[in-house]
Structure formats: structure tokens, C-alpha cells
Amino acid sequence: MIAQAVTGTPGHVNTMARAVEHFLTHYPVDQMKQGDVYVTNDPWLGTGHLFDFVVVSPAYYGGEPTALFASTCHVIDVGGRGFSAEAKSIYEEGILIPHMRLRDQGRLNDDFFTILLANSRNPVEVKGDILSLVSCNDTGESRLQDMMAEFSLTSIAPLAEFIINNSRDAMIKALASVPNGNFSTEMELDGYDEPVFIKASMRVSDDEIVIDYSGTSRASSYGINSPLCYTEAYTCFGLKCIIAPSVPNNHGSLSVFRSEAE
Numbered sequence: 001m002i003a004q005a006v007t008g009t010p011g012h013v014n015t016m017a018r019a020v021e022h023f024l025t026h027y028p029v030d031q032m033k034q035g036d037v038y039v040t041n042d043p044w045l046g047t048g049h050l051f052d053f054v055v056v057s058p059a060y061y062g063g064e065p066t067a068l069f070a071s072t073c074h075v076i077d078v079g080g081r082g083f084s085a086e087a088k089s090i091y092e093e094g095i096l097i098p099h100m101r102l103r104d105q106g107r108l109n110d111d112f113f114t115i116l117l118a119n120s121r122n123p124v125e126v127k128g129d130i131l132s133l134v135s136c137n138d139t140g141e142s143r144l145q146d147m148m149a150e151f152s153l154t155s156i157a158p159l160a161e162f163i164i165n166n167s168r169d170a171m172i173k174a175l176a177s178v179p180n181g182n183f184s185t186e187m188e189l190d191g192y193d194e195p196v197f198i199k200a201s202m203r204v205s206d207d208e209i210v211i212d213y214s215g216t217s218r219a220s221s222y223g224i225n226s227p228l229c230y231t232e233a234y235t236c237f238g239l240k241c242i243i244a245p246s247v248p249n250n251h252g253s254l255s256v257f258r259s260e261a262e
Contacts (some may be wrong), residue, residue, distance in 0.1 A: 001251045002067070002160045014233030015047040016054060016070045016253065022046075023056045029065050032058040034107035035037040035239040037134050040099045041078065043090070048230040050078050050094045053130060055102060057137035061148050067156060069137040070146075075129040079119035084193050085192055093223060095119040103134065168252035172207050174244035175256065180204050186215070192222045213261040232259045 001017035022045040023038050038056045039045050046054045051074045059067040077095035080087065087093045095116065102109055116130075117123035148156070184201040199215035219225045226234075236257045240249070247253045 001249075001254075002156070003162055010233045010237035011048055011230055012052065012072050012074075014236055014249070014254075015229045016072055017254070018229055018232065019046050019054045019072075020068055021069075023054075027101075029058065032065065033105045034058070034060045034063070035103065036101060037103035037137065038099060039097060039102040039112070040131070040175050041095075041097050043096075044098070044100070044229065046229070048227050049231075050080070050090070050096060051075055051083065053097070053133065055057055055130070055133035055137060057134070057141065059137075059144055060232075061145050062154065066148070067141075067144060069140040071133045071136040071140075073129055073166035075120075076125045077120045077122045078116075078126070079121070082121075087223045088221055090250060101204050102130070104141050122170060163248070164250055164252035166252070167247055167250050168255055170247045171244055171253045171256045174247065175204070175207065175209070178204050178209070178243060180206065185256050191217075192220060192224050196220070196224075208256050208258060209239060210258045210260065211239075213259070216261070228259070228261060231261055232257075235259045 001020070004013045004016070005133065019040075022042075023040070027036075027038055036058060039053060041050050041053045043049050043052075046052060052072055053075055054070060054072045056068055056070045058065050059069055069087050079093035082094075090096065097112070100109070100112065100193065102112055113127060113130075117127060120126045144156075147153070153159070172190065182201060182203050184199070186197060186199040189196045189198065196217045197215075198217070201212045201214070203210045203212070236254050236259075239257055240247070240253070244253070
């Protein structure tokens with residue numbers, strides 16, 4: 001990830017970088033075509049729950065793939081029980097869309113919309129939300145093309161390398177203010193049907209912070225659980241706000257944080 005929006009919740013923007021990696025597993029860049037758009041709302045491979053749709057688009061310049069744009073938002077309804085913790089399984093929470101093409105070389109996938117909208121109580125709003133994500137990525141591609149033309153760039157790879165390396169160096173420099181060592185804490189929350197215990201241990205070294213959530217309560221039978229992508233996103237957010245809030249969020253700056261959970 002080279003850059004991300006400065007607005008939005010960590011559960012959205014901080015999960016998308018990992019989500020894009022999963023898209024590439026299903027659709028390698030050499031299989032993508034100009035005008036393609038891909039989509040999923042898989043909670044574990046996307047941004048945390050079924051209401052959040054992730055849309056990924058390849059960007060091209062001079063006929064060659066140049067970058068990937070990703071956007072996400074919480075849509076109003078995906079069927080099931082609705083926005084509630086009462087569901088006892090993912091199948092009760094709504095429709096799950098696996099990784100698939102939303103647009104194929106400029107042509108929208110009508111079958112995708114037919115299935116999705118038939119499972120929503122608010123089909124008009126949901127379709128508008130999804131199309132707005134497509135428009136976001138299209139706008140990003142257009143502006144990237146304009147920038148590359150303005151500065152006579154044929155690739156953004158050198159720029160990306162500079163941004164990522166400098167951001168990582170800045171984070172490691174900031175880590176010098178945090179003493180090396182092992183630290184731990186725990187807390188009790190009300191939970192839903194019973195109390196929930198969260199335990200965390202932190203290992204700090206010269207170039208990395210690892211947060212280990214071993215010992216935390218097991219997954220609840222209700223819809224209050226945090227997929228690993230959410231856990232990673234909010235862990236990074238909290239640490240970075242404390243240690244180096246002014247360093248841009250990208251692969252370099254976030255690579256110094258690692259989360260582990262059972």
C-alpha cells in the first residue's frame with residue numbers, strides 16, 4: 001500500500017491493504033484487464049463484516065497496469081437479521097459475496113446486482129453505494145493518469161519505493177522513544193451474554209512492536225467477534241496514534257506493527 005485516505009475508520013482504511021492482497025490471490029494482475037472491477041464482502045478477507053463491501057480496480061497508464069485502487073463502505077442492508085448481534089452464524093447475518101468481478105472490461109455484472117439486490121431490504125440504496133465505490137476508483141485512476149502525464153512518469157514504482165522506505169525509516173526512528181521490553185495488560189468487558197476478557201502482551205524491539213492477544217476470551221456465539229483483519233487494523237491505529245501520528249499510513253509505516261491472536 002502506497003497511500004490511503006486520511007478520513008474514515010481504521011476498520012475500513014486500515015483493513016483494505018490486507019484485503020487487496022486477498023484479491024490478488026484470486027485475480028493476479030496479469031489476469032486483470034483495463035475496465036475490470038472486483039468486489040467482496042467476505043468478513044475475514046475483506047473489512048470485517050458483511051455490511052462492508054470492498055471494491056478493487058486496476059489502474060492503467062499507456063495500456064500497462066500501474067496501480068490498484070481500493071474503496072470500501074458500510075452499505076445499509078445485506079439481508080439476514082440486519083445490523084444485530086443476535087445472529088448465531090454468518091449465514092444468519094446476510095448474503096456473503098465471494099471474490100468476483102463486478103465489472104468486466106467496462107461492462108457491469110448484472111447477475112451480481114440481481115442476486116445482491118434480491119437479498120436486500122434497501123436495494124436502491126445498496127446499488128447506489130456499490131456504484132459510488134466504483135466511481136471512487138475510476139476517479140482515482142483518472143487523477144493518477146493526470147499526475148503521471150504532468151510529471152512525465154511511466155511508472156510509479158520508484159515513487160512508491162521512496163514513500164514506503166522513508167515512512168518505515170521514520171517509524172523506526174520514532175520507536176526509539178519506546179523502551180524495549182515486554183509489557184502486558186488485561187481488561188474485562190460486559191460482553192453480550194457473558195463477560196469478555198481481553199488480554200494483550202506487547203513485545204518492543206528496535207524495529208518492531210508485536211501485540212499478542214493470547215489468553216483473550218474465545219469467540220462468542222453471538223455476532224460480537226473481531227476478525228483478525230479488524231484486530232490488526234485497530235491495533236495499528238492505536239499504536240501509531242501514540243508513537244508517530246504524523247507519519248503517513250502505508251506499507252512502510254504499518255510494517256513495524258504485528259498482531260497475533262489465537
